Amino acid sequence: QLQLVESGGGLVQAGGSLRLSCAASGRTFSSYAMGWFRQAPGKEREFVAAISWIGVLTYYADSVKGRFTISRDNAKNTVVLQMNSLKAEDTAVYYCAAAPAQFSGSAYAGKYDYWGQGTQVTVSS
Secondary structure, three states, X not given: OEEEEEEOOEEEEOOOOEEEEEEEEEOOHHHEEEEEEEEOOOOOOEEEEEEOOOOOOXXXXXXXXXXXXXXXXXXXXXXEEEEOOOOHHHOEEEEEEEEEHHHOOOOOXXXXXEEOOOEEEXXXX
């Protein structure tokens, strides 16, 4: 089992920034590809960003490219999503998730075996 706990969500004005963190415990964190997904009210869960198990490769949804940055620190068992230039449409519950290394970069939620409980991000316009 791999336990994931997100933090860093909150309320921010449009144009502002937030930094989400995901702390992992349990199994070997460094052997997993990591991803961030989000779900807005009444909408399906959607892919936001992903990072390979060693942190070299990163992937982004078109809607966040150039504004969000995903990174990881395998020594600290953490993955971070830095969100800049936030927009009202970024409002959602954000989840971090872990997938087997061979699924690095997958935008398909079904490839991810472990999920955090989510953290709310609200962007006011």
